[in-house]
Amino acid sequence: MASIEIRNLRKTFGKVVAVNEVSLSMTDGEFVALLGPSGCGKTTTLRMISGLEMPDSGSIHINGKDVTSLPPRSRDVAMVFQDYALYPHMTILDNIGYPLKVRGAPHNELKEQVTSVANNLQIGGLLARRPGQLSGGQQQRVAVARAVVHHAQVFLFDEPLSNLDAKLRLEARAFLKHLQREVGITAVYVTHDQAEAMALADKIVVMKDGSIMQAGTPLEIYRHPVNTFVASFIGNPPMNLLPCEINGGSIYVQTGDSPQAMSAAGLRLPAALAKGSQFTLGVRPEHIRVLTEPAADSIKGTLYVTQTLGGEALVIVRVGEQLITIRLFEDEAPPLPNEVYLSFDADHLFFFGPDGQVLR
Numbered sequence: 118m119a120s121i122e123i124r125n126l127r128k129t130f131g132k133v134v135a136v137n138e139v140s141l142s143m144t145d146g147e148f149v150a151l152l153g154p155s156g157c158g159k160t161t162t163l164r165m166i167s168g169l170e171m172p173d174s175g176s177i178h179i180n181g182k183d184v185t186s187l188p189p190r191s192r193d194v195a196m197v198f199q200d201y202a203l204y205p206h207m208t209i210l211d212n213i214g215y216p217l218k219v220r221g222a223p224h225n226e227l228k229e230q231v232t233s234v235a236n237n238l239q240i241g242g243l244l245a246r247r248p249g250q251l252s253g254g255q256q257q258r259v260a261v262a263r264a265v266v267h268h269a270q271v272f273l274f275d276e277p278l279s280n281l282d283a284k285l286r287l288e289a290r291a292f293l294k295h296l297q298r299e300v301g302i303t304a305v306y307v308t309h310d311q312a313e314a315m316a317l318a319d320k321i322v323v324m325k326d327g328s329i330m331q332a333g334t335p336l337e338i339y340r341h342p343v344n345t346f347v348a349s350f351i352g353n354p355p356m357n358l359l360p361c362e363i364n365g366g367s368i369y370v371q372t373g374d375s376p377q378a379m380s381a382a383g384l385r386l387p388a389a390l391a392k393g394s395q396f397t398l399g400v401r402p403e404h405i406r407v408l409t410e411p412a413a414d415s416i417k418g419t420l421y422v423t424q425t426l427g428g429e430a431l432v433i434v435r436v437g438e439q440l441i442t443i444r445l446f447e448d449e450a451p452p453l454p455n456e457v458y459l460s461f462d463a464d465h466l467f468f469f470g471p472d473g474q475v476l477r
């Protein structure tokens with residue numbers, strides 16, 4: 118177990134700034150997810166922590182010790198790669214035991230430790246097989262088992278579940294969270310899947326174009342996104358973002374040729390929102406009601422489609438040129454007329470300025 122501190126980490130590949138002044142601290146036993154779209158610098162950040170990649174500038178500290186110039190083997194980190202990186206010609210026993218073998222552990226001891234960890238991961242019966250004879254989920258457990266026998270201080274995961282089908286992914290997600298609870302590992306977990314980050318992490322670090330947009334607990338990020346990027350990246354379906362203007366006591370939603378007014382009475386408007394100013398209104402699908410009659414604070418739309426998902430339903434409504442998604446916690450989408458009215462939950466609105474930053 119270990120604490121990690123990253124200071125002003127920067128890495129370029131030619132003209133591409135892969136990681137730009139990233140700073141981050143993690144306490145002992147913390148599970149941190151690096152979350153962001155493909156190409157935002159997650160893997161590069163992880164590889165710098167592991168020592169596989171050297172930063173251009175900045176430093177990495179594990180347990181207070183500057184490891185920036187140390188090779189991977191001197192950092193005591195275990196990395197689980199996206200493709201598991203198992204040795205195809207070796208048995209599962211030898212794959213898991215490899216870090217112990219490198220350390221010169223006697224075979225008996227190696228076998229004992231591997232068997233114990235493998236049993237915990239429910240792959241104890243597969244030790245004589247080779248990776249090619251295992252399912253994707255089992256291979257993933259082998260890769261994790263290899264990291265666990267390593268007894269590393271820090272676990273680094275690079276999208277370890279992305280090759281699994283949906284059901285196995287959920288199982289593996291629960292297992293990793295359980296493992297972290299049991300063993301109390303310090304882990305950095307890279308993913309582009311916001312649901313996975315929400316489910317696993319104590320802290321989420323949202324990245325875009327090599328920079329950190331926001332870091333916080335899953336709930337902080339969901340409830341208080343700092344900009345439209347984070348707002349629309351977290352949550353499924355994503356937050357609806359509507360271009361608006363405020364004037365007098367009304368908000369004008371500008372999604373088409375003719376703006377629609379809705380009353381701003383009863384809304385807690387941010388102080389930074391001046392009269393006559395343009396802004397983006399953010400509202401999550403779970404915070405919109407669909408009405409069949411107009412109300413003072415509603416806007417009009419036409420029903421686009423409904424989707425019954427079982428346990429919840431989505432209603433998608435066209436307002437001007439924009440589609441707005443509403444999430445209902447009902448087994449079945451209700452029958453709706455073609456013309457509907459949307460009312461936003463006043464307690465759950467977000468206001469963003471023209472630069473996309475949240476207004477306070």
Ligand SMILES: Nc1ncnc2c1ncn2[C@@H]1O[C@H](COP(=O)(O)OP(=O)(O)O)[C@@H](O)[C@H]1O
Nearest residue numbers: 130133134135154155156157158159160161162
């Ligand atoms: N070895 C490399 N050579 C050149 N460019 C790279 C290399 N590794 C990563 N990059 C670039 O750096 C950026 C960040 O990549 P990466 O860290 O792999 O992103 P992510 O893991 O978030 O998808 C991307 O633009 C990628 O093309």
Ligand SMILES: [Mg+2]
Nearest residue numbers: 156159160161
């Ligand atoms: Mg990557």
